[in-house]
Amino acid sequence: MVDGLRMIEESGVFTNNGPVNARLEASLSDDVFGHPESVVTCCNATIALMLAMKDVIRTRRRARYVLMPSFTFAAAAQAAEWLRLAPLLCDIEPDSWTPCAASEERLIARHGDDIALILPYATFGAAIDLGRYAALSRRTGIPVVVDAAASMGTTLPSGRPFGAGAPCPVIFSMHATKVFGIGEGGFIHCADTDVVERIRRMANFGFEAPRVASLPGLNGKLPEVAALIALEKMKTYVDATERRVQLAALYRQELPDWQFQAPTAGRQAHAMMPVLPPDSFVGSRQSLIDGLAQAGIGSAAYFAPHLAQHPHLARHVVTDTLRVTDHVSSRLVGLPLWDGLTDEAVRRICREARALVELGAGMQHFIRKAKLA
């Protein structure tokens, strides 16, 4: 790593698709996805989403919506807004928390030609069915971009990396919070290498000839130092992902009454452990988060508010009914999960979590009895 930094300094090349970035892209293309020249890196996944979306909507200039789940990160909606498109929000499946197919179909039936693109989210590193989206795109003519921000490291049940060979752009984040975290960074994989090449130029101000902009563009390039850190990460992320899968299995075993995300992947890249407390838990989520904090355990709500509830977005989003989203978003807690965690630490977290749920139920029983008396 230090030698690599010294080489970057001595070369004097710090960015602009330098040799270290080229090595990273080749390694992702060839070693991970098995398709030469199928990856372009980016300074972060939000800019990568904007670039990919900008590219696929070329043919749909009059359309004004991006169909996405309300249960996702704000980046997806904000990226749409930079393209002057409004989020059209679908519900999620009750078990996998991935975009609900029936809800997507309802919105397509209602808004068809007004939809510029479909932006499914591979929820929490899940392996969503990209074949279904390819078929949907063929049937409706609406292009697809996949937000797989948290899915680097995820494999299909067959063992293939999630997204490999996708005909549409699949966006991955290398943000510090993801399993493949380097600080800030992202990349796009697409089996259509023309798309990859076009996005590479768009990420360099839209230049096709030197310093002549012939495409829409911005600066989305990944610096050499970041690419070097990512090359280091390539050596460890598979082991890290596998260790997290082990710990996730332990969580499931230790919290048998809690609801976990239904598995869709062979190996899922877990950035944290999202769970719903059992239905018997009548306390507030905040009381659970506070109780864990008192025991020295950090946990957090995720996608709460969900997109339709963000003050900046609420004014111009259009939504399907969001019954499952409302339920999951209001209850979900992300418990700690990283590869450095010991089995014993997970057992202790689960003991504390179980005790807090029992305490909440006990309190409720006590209050009811007091009211009756």
Ligand SMILES: *Cc1c(COP(=O)(O)O)cnc(C)c1O
């Ligand atoms: C992390 C994340 C992003 C944004 O990635 P950045 O690299 O931080 O821009 C977008 N969408 C989802 C679902 C994410 O989890």
